[in-house]
Amino acid sequence: MAQLRMLACFAHPDDEAFTASGVLAASTARGVQVRLVCATCGEEGDIRQPDVATRETLGKVRHEELRRSCQVLSLQEPIMLGYRDSGWGDSPAQYHPDAFVQAPPVQVVQRLVEEIRRFKPHLVLTFEPDGVSGHKDHKAISRHTTTAVHAASDSAAFPEQRQAGLFPYHPPRLFYVARLQGYRMRLATLLRQAGLEVPWPDPELRPQGVPLEQLHVRLDVTPCLEQKLASMRSHRTQMTPDWTFDKVPWDITAAILGQEYLIQAHPYTQPGEPLATDFLESLLTGESAILR
Numbered sequence: 001m002a003q004l005r006m007l008a009c010f011a012h013p014d015d016e017a018f019t020a021s022g023v024l025a026a027s028t029a030r031g032v033q034v035r036l037v038c039a040t041c042g043e044e045g046d047i048r049q050p051d052v053a054t055r056e057t058l059g060k061v062r063h064e065e066l067r068r069s070c071q072v073l074s075l076q077e078p079i080m081l082g083y084r085d086s087g088w089g090d091s092p093a094q095y096h097p098d099a100f101v102q103a104p105p106v107q108v109v110q111r112l113v114e115e116i117r118r119f120k121p122h123l124v125l126t127f128e129p130d131g132v133s134g135h136k137d138h139k140a141i142s143r144h145t146t147t148a149v150h151a152a153s154d155s156a157a158f159p160e161q162r163q164a165g166l167f168p169y170h171p172p173r174l175f176y177v178a179r180l181q182g183y184r185m186r187l188a189t190l191l192r193q194a195g196l197e198v199p200w201p202d203p204e205l206r207p208q209g210v211p212l213e214q215l216h217v218r219l220d221v222t223p224c225l226e227q228k229l230a231s232m233r234s235h236r237t238q239m240t241p242d243w244t245f246d247k248v249p250w251d252i253t254a255a256i257l258g259q260e261y262l263i264q265a266h267p268y269t270q271p272g273e274p275l276a277t278d279f280l281e282s283l284l285t286g287e288s289a290i291l292r
Contacts, residue, residue: 004032004283007121007171008075009112009145011100011137012042012085013066014235019132020125020177021073021231022221022260023279028074029224030280035119036070036078037112039100039141044087048240059085061237069234072227081111086137100137105144110158112148117166122283124149128176128210128263142176149174149266174266175217175279181209190256194248210263214271217262217279222254229253 006027010016016024016036028034041059053061063080070078083100087093094101100108116124126145131138151157153170161167180186184201191198200206221228229245245253262279276282 004030004123004280005119005121006032006034006123006125007037007115007119008034008125009037009039009141010126011039011131011135011141012045013038013062013069014042014045014232014238015127015138016066016073016075017069017228017231017235019127019179020260021069021228022224022257023125023177023219023262024073024075025224025227025231026219026221027280032123032280033076034073035076035115035121036066037081037115038066038078039081039108040083040085040137041080042085044085044091044093045238047237049236050241053237058237062235065235065237069231072230072234079115081108083108086140088135094136101140105147108140108144109148109151112145113152113158114161114166116148116152116171117161117169120169121171123173123175123280124171125175125177125262128178132177132179134208146174146265171266173264173283176263176265178210178215178261178263179208180215180261181207181211183209187256190252191244191248194252196244196247198244210261212275214263215261216264216269216273216276218275218277219260219262219279220258220277221260222258225254225258228257 008016008024024034042062043059045058045062047053047058066078083103084096084098085093086099086101093099124145127138127142129139129142131142149171153168155168185206188198188200
């Protein structure tokens with residue numbers, strides 16, 4: 001499977017770790033070449049460990065954390081688009097001229113098309129349309145990546161890229177990373193069963209996630225769980241010193257983190273189909289035609 005290529009597109013350092021590290025680790029373990037695009041350096045994130053960063057250095061520190069995570073997951077060096085974190089909710093950061101949400105969509109799409117035409121991935125991975133958590137940057141990278149996947153095959157789109165030897169190319173598959181609806185309640189329930197005093201999620205957050213019938217792949221990532229945890233631990237700025245998964249039994253950790261879900265966005269698949277357990281299987285059907 002060494003010829004298979006995946007392009008993963010996310011918004012912030014740690015997105016790859018906390019939402020898709022199982023998928024990424026499972027892919028590289030099977031010989032898939034994975035390249036990661038990250039839109040921002042996460043300048044508006046938290047600083048949850050003492051003395052690891054300041055507000056002024058946070059973006060640089062988080063970039064280095066991302067590089068370490070990529071090494072853990074056996075990914076290629078991350079490609080940074082150079083935009084600025086737009087912040088949560090109504091944060092003033094969203095009005096910064098360099099904020100990701102302020103970027104002209106055609107500018108972002110052009111950059112992503114360039115990466116798609118250069119790398120020629122067989123599979124592109126990004127957030128589901130609501131961005132898993134609802135973060136505006138997550139939703140933006142999902143939207144722009146989806147547009148870029150289809151624009152990359154259009155000979156009329158960004159024809160100037162031909163001068164750099166980049167020609168139209170359409171990735172065979174586009175997948176969205178998703179979480180199962182109600183995952184916040186399940187997390188709280190399992191942690192409480194393990195003896196941790198955690199609050200129940202706010203009522204408006206409890207239904208967050210995607211209904212089971214709209215998901216296409218449920219991937220067992222327990223064989224990669226140590227790698228997934230190491231990837232998450234790479235992002236020290238975003239983790240408290242008393243991290244939850246350092247305090248619970250392994251079986252609880254596996255119950256919470258051992259499965260990841262995907263939606264197949266291209267080619268379109270009718271919701272309600274039986275859940276697949278291997279998102280690479282369809283690419284390996286007719287292998288000689290796909291791997292070229």
